[in-house]
Amino acid sequence: MDKLTYFHEKVEELKDAGVYRVLPVNYGPCANVINLNNRKVVNLSSNNYLGLADHPRLKEAAKKAIDKYGIGAGSVRTIVGNQDILEELERELAKFKREEAVVCFQSGLNCNLGVIPAITEKGDLIISDELNHASIIDGVRLSRADKAIFRHADTEHLAEILAEKAEQYKRVFIITDGVFSMDGDIAPLPEIVELAEKYNAYVYVDDAHGSGVLGEGGRGTIDHFHLNGRVDFIVGTLSKAIGVIGGYLATKTKVKEWLLHRARPLLFSTALPPAAIAATIEAVKILSESEALTEKLWDNAAYFKKGLKDLGFNTGQSKTPITPVIIGDEALTMKFSQQLLEEGVFVSGIVFPTVPPGTGRCRVMLSASHTKEDLDFALNAFSAAGRKLKIIK
Numbered sequence: 001m002d003k004l005t006y007f008h009e010k011v012e013e014l015k016d017a018g019v020y021r022v023l024p025v026n027y028g029p030c031a032n033v034i035n036l037n038n039r040k041v042v043n044l045s046s047n048n049y050l051g052l053a054d055h056p057r058l059k060e061a062a063k064k065a066i067d068k069y070g071i072g073a074g075s076v077r078t079i080v081g082n083q084d085i086l087e088e089l090e091r092e093l094a095k096f097k098r099e100e101a102v103v104c105f106q107s108g109l110n111c112n113l114g115v116i117p118a119i120t121e122k123g124d125l126i127i128s129d130e131l132n133h134a135s136i137i138d139g140v141r142l143s144r145a146d147k148a149i150f151r152h153a154d155t156e157h158l159a160e161i162l163a164e165k166a167e168q169y170k171r172v173f174i175i176t177d178g179v180f181s182m183d184g185d186i187a188p189l190p191e192i193v194e195l196a197e198k199y200n201a202y203v204y205v206d207d208a209h210g211s212g213v214l215g216e217g218g219r220g221t222i223d224h225f226h227l228n229g230r231v232d233f234i235v236g237t238l239s240k241a242i243g244v245i246g247g248y249l250a251t252k253t254k255v256k257e258w259l260l261h262r263a264r265p266l267l268f269s270t271a272l273p274p275a276a277i278a279a280t281i282e283a284v285k286i287l288s289e290s291e292a293l294t295e296k297l298w299d300n301a302a303y304f305k306k307g308l309k310d311l312g313f314n315t316g317q318s319k320t321p322i323t324p325v326i327i328g329d330e331a332l333t334m335k336f337s338q339q340l341l342e343e344g345v346f347v348s349g350i351v352f353p354t355v356p357p358g359t360g361r362c363r364v365m366l367s368a369s370h371t372k373e374d375l376d377f378a379l380n381a382f383s384a385a386g387r388k389l390k391i392i393k
C-alpha cells in the first residue's frame with residue numbers, strides 16, 4: 001500500500017466533516033490593517049494587543065542586536081547559548097513583574113511543557129481548571145503527578161476536591177489560566193490563592209492573555225488582584241502583547257536554580273535568538289515608561305464592546321479585550337466570519353471542538369493599534385453582516 005494513503009484518507013475525513021481549511025496568508029506585518037490573501041482588511045484577530053509586533057523601537061533594537069550578537073544563539077543555554085542579553089532580559093522582566101526571578105523559554109507553550117513536569121513528581125496532585133490552555137494540558141500529561149479537573153472558575157468545586165484529596169498527596173498544585181482565551185473572562189485568583197494557602201498548595205497561573213493587558217502598565221492578572229508574592233509560578237508569553245516570541249516563568253530564585261537543571265526545553269532546545277531578546281527588552285522598557293498603550297487598548301475594547309452591544313450582539317462574559325460575539329450554531333458562525341471578511345474585516349470563527357458545541361463565536365481581539373476609523377469601519381461591517389444573516393434586527 002502507498003504509505004501516503006493513510007494521510008490522504010485522514011485529510012478526506014476532514015473535508016467530509018467540513019473542517020478542512022487552507023491557511024490565510026498575510027503579506028505584511030501583523031498590524032491593525034493587514035494584507036490578507038492580498039486584500040486589505042481590518043485585523044480583529046491577532047494577539048498583538050499593544051501593537052508592538054511592528055513597533056519601530058522594537059525593530060531598531062532587533063537590528064542592533066543582530067549586528068552585535070548575530071542571528072542565532074548557537075546552542076542550548078546550558079552549553080554556550082546563554083548570551084548576556086538573555087540574562088539582562090530575565091532581570092528586566094523580574095523587575096517589571098515585581099517578582100524575585102524570571103526564567104525565559106522559547107515560547108509560552110514550551111514553558112508549560114518544560115516547567116510542569118520539572119516541578120512535580122509521582123505522589124503529587126495537580127488540580128487543573130477544565131478550560132486551561134492546551135499547553136497546560138500537555139504539560140500535565142508529561143508530569144508523573146496525578147491529576148484532577150475542577151469545573152471552569154468554580155472555586156466551590158476546587159474546594160471540594162482539595163477537601164477530599166489534598167491529604168493523600170505529598171504536594172498539591174492548582175493550575176489555572178489567568179485570562180481565558182475563548183471567553184475573555186478572568187480566573188477567580190483571590191479565592192484560589194486563599195484556598196491554596198489553607199491547604200498549603202502551590203498556585204500556578206498561566207497569564208499569557210493577562211500579561212501586557214491587565215494590571216498596572218500590563219503587569220498581569222496577579223498585579224491586577226494585588227496578589228504579588230502569593231502565586232508560586234507565573235507564566236507569561238512574549239509572543240502576544242509583547243509582540244515578539246518566547247515565554248517565561250516568574251518565580252523564586254530557588255525554583256529558577258532547579259529549572260536550569262531540569263526543565264527540558266532549557267537543556268535540549270536552543271536558546272532564544274538575540275534579535276527577539278533585544279526587541280523584548282525594548283518592549284518591557286516601553287511598558288515600564290508609560291501606561292499609554294495599555295490605556296489605549298482598554299479604551300478601544302470598551303468602545304468596540306459598547307458598539308457591538310448597541311447593535312444587539314451577545315458578547316458573553318468577557319471582562320478583557322478578548323470579545324467573543326456568540327452566535328451559537330456552528331455553520332452560521334463560520335458563515336458570519338466569511339461575511340465579515342467580505343465586508344473587509346477579519347474575525348476568526350471559533351467552533352466545536354475548540355469551544356463547547358452550540359457556542360460557536362466570532363472572537364474579536366482588540367488592540368491599541370486600532371484607530372477609531374478602523375473600529376467604526378468594523379462596527380459597520382458587523383451591522384451589515386449581522387443583518388444580512390439575520391443575527392441581529
Ligand SMILES: *Cc1c(COP(=O)(O)O)cnc(C)c1O
Nearest residue numbers: 107108109133206208237239246
Ligand atoms: C497563547 C498561549 C500560550 C502559548 O504561548 P506562545 O508564546 O504563543 O507559545 C500558552 N498559554 C496560554 C494560556 C496561551 O493563551
